[in-house]
Amino acid sequence: MALAQYSELFWFPSGELATSVTARVFLHDTNTLASLWADAAGTVPLANPLATSATGRLEFWAEEGRYWIHIDSEAFEVALGTAAQPATQQDIAAEVARADGKYATLLVVTALSGTLTSLASDVQAIDGFVGDLLERVQNIEQGGAFLVGANFTAPVLIHNSRLEVRDGSGNPLHRLDGATNQAGFFGATPVGRRTVSGSWADGSAGESLAAALAELGLITNTTTP
Template sequence: MARYRFGGVADYVVGLGTGNAALLRPGVTVTCWSADFGGTQHTDLTDTDGTSPLASLVSDATGAVPQFFGPDGVTELYLDANGGAGPRRRTVTTNLRSYVDATFLPLSGGTRTGAVTASLSAATSIVDASLVVTDGFDRYRRDASGRQDWGSGAAARDTNLYRDAADSLKTDDSFTIGQALKHLGGQAGFYGAAPVARPTVTGSRGGNAALGSLITALTQLGLIVDNTTA
């Protein structure tokens, strides 16, 4: 967080004179509050160096509010020049640009640090999406459930990756691997076959027992269709 500067601009302490004429009030103690009514008083104020505690905030010889730094992270204050009895007047930091630059990303891009949480009304609500300015459709989209969809930008998204069940990711489309595939699980299945543990081939190589065992194992894995005959 950071302290932000206040005062030093067109903030003046005024009082009402004859006929409700506004009169500047120099040398008046000003207190700072968190709200226009109620709230709490801010006493953690510092001088213009941003570090030296400010014992009290007093309007200058022209009735203006001098420069000071507010509490850490506070960007608006409610000023009271009537001994805490009000009325209070809202003032905002004079270095608002520093607050904005440190808090918000510019529309043209920027660097974000820390976690970002999107609290949405439904699992299908869109968290983020991206496209090229000339596209008619999002090239990428992610919803609150974590599902991700991709497309060319010229048509609706046609590729996806999502949670299918506990401990299971799924895509409804093709999946191409450019490097080695290493399977660490205890079961596998191909071409729609139910996953099975790694089969053990048995039988003698001198006859057909080993061949039969191998055919059974490959069939279980879904790698072949067994149309052999005895």
């Protein structure tokens, strides 16, 4: 049995180290908790769930392969051992030379800004922006794409199926989370797809729509009854 080590530091969005936070490690594409060890020889088993250390580090040894890690409200995929070997320059060159377009060559991300004024145009533009990003992330996740260049106007974090655009202080501005199928813009906490209800005749549908957009962070709702 070949074991490989996983060792990473974790932080909360506030910048504090994520100390003593519970984490669960699952075998890839299953809900089965993986067998973990404290040593490279696999003689000292670790409990699963386990927790980050007093310094915010999550560390364990496991059999080489792919796993899902669930920690706090986040979930992401990791590969250990031979499965974690990075792409070589030759791999990247071969992907860039492909003619089917299923790779990422240059991604320009501009921070969303301004005020929502038109549901017909602004929401459609945002929908296209999000759709394009999700398609690129999906191609990268499925191994049919390599992110070989980036030009960001704000700090950006791409971690498996999670993408964050942050301000100069590291605070999240816009977040897309493919693992939980949630999104949040302009600092709003990511939420799932909102449901709009009510009647246009009595104005309840408009109130519901404004509330849903405000939850996503796309507008600031200052309307009154």
